[in-house]
Amino acid sequence: MLEIKDIHANINGKEILKGLILKVNPGEIHAIMGPNGAGKSTLASVLTGNPAFEVTHGSISFHGKDMLELSPEQRANEGIFLSFQYPVEIPGVSMVNFMRTAINEQRKYRQLEPISATDFLRLMREKKELVEMDNKLTNRSVNEGFSGGEKKRNEIFQMAMLDPDLSILDETDSGLDIDALRIVANGVNKLKTDKNATIVITHYQRLLDYIVPDFVHVLYDGRIVKTGDKNLALELEEKGYDWIKKEVDGE
Amino acid sequence: MKEINDEANSVATLTEWHEGAEYIKLYNQFNGQIKSHSAPLMNESRDASFGLFKSLGFPTNQLENYKYTDLKDPLSVEYGLNINRLKIPVNPYEVFQCDVPGIHSYLYFVLNDGFYPVRDKRNDALPDGVIIGSLSEIAQSHPALLKDYYGKMSTTKADGLIAFNGAFAQDGFFMYVPDNVQLDRPVQLVNIMRSDVDFMANSHNLIILGEGAKAQLLVCDHTMDKVRFTSNRVTEVFVGKNAVYEHYKLENTHAETTNMSNLLIRQEEASNVLANIITLHNGITRNTIEIDVDGEHCETMLCGIVLADKKQQVDNFTSIIHGKPNCKSNELFKYVLDDTAKGGFTGKLYVARDAQKTAAFQTNKNILLKRSAKMRTKPQLEIYADDVKCSHGATIGQLDENAMFYMRSRGISEAEARLLLMFAFTADVIDNIRIDALKDRIKMLVEKRLRGELSKCEGCVICQ
Numbered sequence: 001m002l003e004i005k006d007i008h009a010n011i012n013g014k015e016i017l018k019g020l021i022l023k024v025n026p027g028e029i030h031a032i033m034g035p036n037g038a039g040k041s042t043l044a045s046v047l048t049g050n051p052a053f054e055v056t057h058g059s060i061s062f063h064g065k066d067m068l069e070l071s072p073e074q075r076a077n078e079g080i081f082l083s084f085q086y087p088v089e090i091p092g093v094s095m096v097n098f099m100r101t102a103i104n105e106q107r108k109y110r111q112l113e114p115i116s117a118t119d120f121l122r123l124m125r126e127k128k129e130l131v132e133m134d135n136k137l138t139n140r141s142v143n144e145g146f147s148g149g150e151k152k153r154n155e156i157f158q159m160a161m162l163d164p165d166l167s168i169l170d171e172t173d174s175g176l177d178i179d180a181l182r183i184v185a186n187g188v189n190k191l192k193t194d195k196n197a198t199i200v201i202t203h204y205q206r207l208l209d210y211i212v213p214d215f216v217h218v219l220y221d222g223r224i225v226k227t228g229d230k231n232l233a234l235e236l237e238e239k240g241y242d243w244i245k246k247e248v249d250g251e
Numbered sequence: 252m253k254e255i256n257d258e259a260n261s262v263a264t265l266t267e268w269h270e271g272a273e274y275i276k277l278y279n280q281f282n283g284q285i286k287s288h289s290a291p292l293m294n295e296s297r298d299a300s301f302g303l304f305k306s307l308g309f310p311t312n313q314l315e316n317y318k319y320t321d322l323k324d325p326l327s328v329e330y331g332l333n334i335n336r337l338k339i340p341v342n343p344y345e346v347f348q349c350d351v352p353g354i355h356s357y358l359y360f361v362l363n364d365g366f367y368p369v370r371d372k373r374n375d376a377l378p379d380g381v382i383i384g385s386l387s388e389i390a391q392s393h394p395a396l397l398k399d400y401y402g403k404m405s406t407t408k409a410d411g412l413i414a415f416n417g418a419f420a421q422d423g424f425f426m427y428v429p430d431n432v433q434l435d436r437p438v439q440l441v442n443i444m445r446s447d448v449d450f451m452a453n454s455h456n457l458i459i460l461g462e463g464a465k466a467q468l469l470v471c472d473h474t475m476d477k478v479r480f481t482s483n484r485v486t487e488v489f490v491g492k493n494a495v496y497e498h499y500k501l502e503n504t505h506a507e508t509t510n511m512s513n514l515l516i517r518q519e520e521a522s523n524v525l526a527n528i529i530t531l532h533n534g535i536t537r538n539t540i541e542i543d544v545d546g547e548h549c550e551t552m553l554c555g556i557v558l559a560d561k562k563q564q565v566d567n568f569t570s571i572i573h574g575k576p577n578c579k580s581n582e583l584f585k586y587v588l589d590d591t592a593k594g595g596f597t598g599k600l601y602v603a604r605d606a607q608k609t610a611a612f613q614t615n616k617n618i619l620l621k622r623s624a625k626m627r628t629k630p631q632l633e634i635y636a637d638d639v640k641c642s643h644g645a646t647i648g649q650l651d652e653n654a655m656f657y658m659r660s661r662g663i664s665e666a667e668a669r670l671l672l673m674f675a676f677t678a679d680v681i682d683n684i685r686i687d688a689l690k691d692r693i694k695m696l697v698e699k700r701l702r703g704e705l706s707k708c709e710g711c712v713i714c715q
C-alpha cells in the first residue's frame with residue numbers, strides 16, 4: 001500500500017530525513033518510536049506533502065501512485081490522513097463548515113455528488129459518538145480554544161469522518177487523560193479493517209497496549225534503525241534509546 | 252462643465268489640478284443657477300463654502316489626512332455636473348431590483364446628485380412624524396426643523412472636499428425620526444450613478460434622530476454606466492439622547508468610480524451608534540468617518556471590511572472623538588487586498604481631558620494576498636484623560652500557512668482553503684451587522700466576491 005524508498009528531506013536547508021525506508025501493507029499497524037527531534041513528525045509532514053519540507057531524494061508510492069507528484073489535498077483524497085501532533089486553530093471557520101467542505105472535496109475527487117444535508121448530519125452524529133465528542137466542540141471554530149486533549153479527540157473525529165486508507169497518528173496519545181486515551185484508542189480500533197493501515201507515532205508503550213502494533217520501528221537521526229514486534233516497545237520503555245544510539249553511532 | 256470646455260482647458264494648463272480652477276470658474280459663472288435649483292437654507296452657507304474651497308483646493312496626498320489617497324487622476328477628468336437639475340430619464344424604482352431578500356426596507360434613491368421623487372407603496376407605512384425625502388424640498392417646506400442641523404458639522408471643517416460639497420451640493424437625502432419613534436424596518440438609500448458622459452455628483456444627506464429614537468440606514472452605492480463617475484457626498488447625522496442609530500454603507504461600484512464620502516456623526520448622551528462600512532467593489536474610494544461622542548454613557552461601534560483587487564484603492568480615514576466621560580468605543584477594520592490593490596486606514600482617537608473612564612479599542616487587520624498589494628495603516632491616538640482604557644493594534648500579514656496546510660491535509664483544495672480563511676477573517680465584522688437579512692446577504696456577497704464572482708445583488712440589472 002505504502003512504499004517509502006530512501007527518502008531524504010530538508011527543512012530550511014537542513015537535512016532531517018536521511019534515507020528512510022518503510023513499507024506498509026493493508027491491515028497492518030506500524031508503531032514508530034524514537035527520541036525527540038529524530039524526524040518522526042518530519043516523516044508525517046513529508047508523507048502528507050507539507051510544502052515547508054523539500055524532498056531531495058527517494059520515492060513515496062501509495063496505492064501504486066507517486067505521492068511526490070501530488071499536492072497535499074490530492075494525497076488526502078487518495079486516502080492519507082494525518083492526526084497532527086499540534087492541531088492548528090482556525091478562528092472563524094466552523095467545524096461544521098470545515099468538515100462539510102472536506103467531505104465534499106473528497107467526494108468531488110472521487111466524482112461523487114456533494115453529500116446531502118441529512119446524510120452529512122447523520123455522519124457527523126455517528127462519528128461524534130464513536131469518539132464521544134461533545135456537541136459543543138463541533139459547534140465551534142476549528143480547534144479554537146480547544147484543550148490539548150479535545151484537539152486530539154477532534155483529530156480522530158476527523159479521521160472517522162474522512163475514512164482514510166492510511167492514518168498517521170502523530171503523538172495522538174499525548175495530552176489525553178486516561179479515559180480519553182481509552183476512548184480514542186477504541187475509536188481507532190473500531191475504524192480498523194483489513195483494508196486500511198495505521199502508523200502510530202508515540203513515545204509511550206501504554207498506547208500500544210490499546211492499539212497493538214504488528215511492527216515497531218525506531219527512528220533515529222532521520223532513518224529507521226531498528227524494527228521489531230510489539231516487544232521492542234516494551235524493551236525501549238525499560239531501557240531507553242541509549243543502547244540503540246550506541247549501536248548506530250558505533251557502526 | 253462641457254459648457255466652458257475650451258476656456259477651462261487653457262486655464263488648466265496654467266494651474267495645478269488641485270486648485271480646481273475650472274470648478275471655481277464654473278461656480279462664478281453659474282452660482283445663480285446653482286442657488287435657484289436648491290434651497291435657501293442650503294444657499295446660506297454656499298458662498299462661504301466656496302470661499303473655503305478656493306483657499307483649500309482639492310486635497311492632495313501631501314496633506315497628512317490624505318496621504319493614502321491620490322485624487323490627481325480622477326479629479327483631472329472633465330466631468331459633467333447637473334447644475335440645472337435636468338431630469339435623468341430612468342426610474343430607479345423600476346430598474347432597480349437590488350433588494351436584500353427579507354430586508355423589507357423603506358426604499359429611497361438618490362439618482363446621481365438628486366433625491367428621486369417617486370414615492371413607493373412600501374414607504375407608506377412609515378410611522379407618524381417620520382419625515383424622509385429630498386433635502387432641498389424639506390429645507391424649503393420645514394426650514395425650522397433643519398436650521399439647527401444643516402451644515403452644523405460640515406461647514407466648519409477645513410476640508411477641501413467638504414467645502415467643495417458645500418458649494419456645489421444642491422440636494423440629497425433627508426431623514427427625521429422624532430423623539431421616541433423607533434423605525435420597525437431599515438431604511439435603504441441607494442445612490443445610483445447614471446450618465447452618458449463622465450459625471451460628478453455632489454450630494455448632502457442630513458439625518459436627525461430625536462431623543463429615544465431608533466433607525467437603521469443602509470446606504471448602497473451603485474454605478475450604472477461605463478463612464479467615469481466621481482461622487483462627493485457629505486452625510487451629517489445627529490443622534491439624540493438615548494437614541495440608537497445604525498449606519499451600513501455598502502459600496503458596489505465599478506472600477507471607473509471615484510467615491511468620496513464624509514460621514515459626520517454626533518452622539519448625544521447615552522446614545523448608541525453602529526457604523527459598518529463595507530467596500531465590496533470599487534475604483535478609488537475615500538471614506539472619512541468622524542464620530543463626535545458628545546454625551547456621557549454613549550456606545551460606539553465603528554467597523555468595516557474592504558475587499559479589493561486589481562488596481563482598486565480604498566482609504567478609510569476614521570476618527571472618534573471622546574469629549575465626555577464614561578463612553579465606550581470599539582473600532583474594527585479588516586482588509587483583504589489582492590493584485591496591486593492599495594489600502595489605507597487611519598484610526599484617529601481623541602480623548603479629551605474630561606473624558607475620564609473612556610474605554611476605546613481599535614483594531615485594523617489586513618491580509619495581502621500578493622506581494623504587489625499595498626496596505627498602509629496608522630493609528631493616531633491623542634489621549635488627554637488619565638483614567639481610561641485604550642488599546643490599538645494593527646497587523647499586516649498573509650494567510651496563516653499552518654492553517655492552509657491543515658485544511659489541505661483534509662483534502663480541501665488550496666483555493667477553497669484560501670477562501671475559507673479569508674471568509675473567516677471577515678466574519679467578525681459581518682457579525683456586527685444587526686439586521687439578519689442584511690447579514691446573510693452580505694455573507695453571501697462577500698463569499699461570492701472572494702470567489703472572484705462578481706458580487707452584486709441577485710436579479711440586479713444595474714450593476715454590471
Ligand SMILES: Nc1ncnc2c1ncn2[C@@H]1O[C@H](COP(=O)(O)OP(=O)(O)OP(=O)(O)O)[C@@H](O)[C@H]1O
Pocket residue numbers: 011012014016034035036037038039040041042043085
Ligand atoms: N521549521 C523548522 N526549521 C528548522 N528545523 C526544524 C523545523 N522543523 C523541524 N525542525 C527540526 O527537524 C528535526 C526533526 O523534527 P521532528 O519534528 O520531525 O522531530 P520528532 O521526531 O517528531 O520529535 P518529537 O518527538 O519531539 O516530536 C528537529 O531537530 C527539529 O528541530
Ligand SMILES: [Mg+2]
Pocket residue numbers: 040041042085170
Ligand atoms: Mg514530533
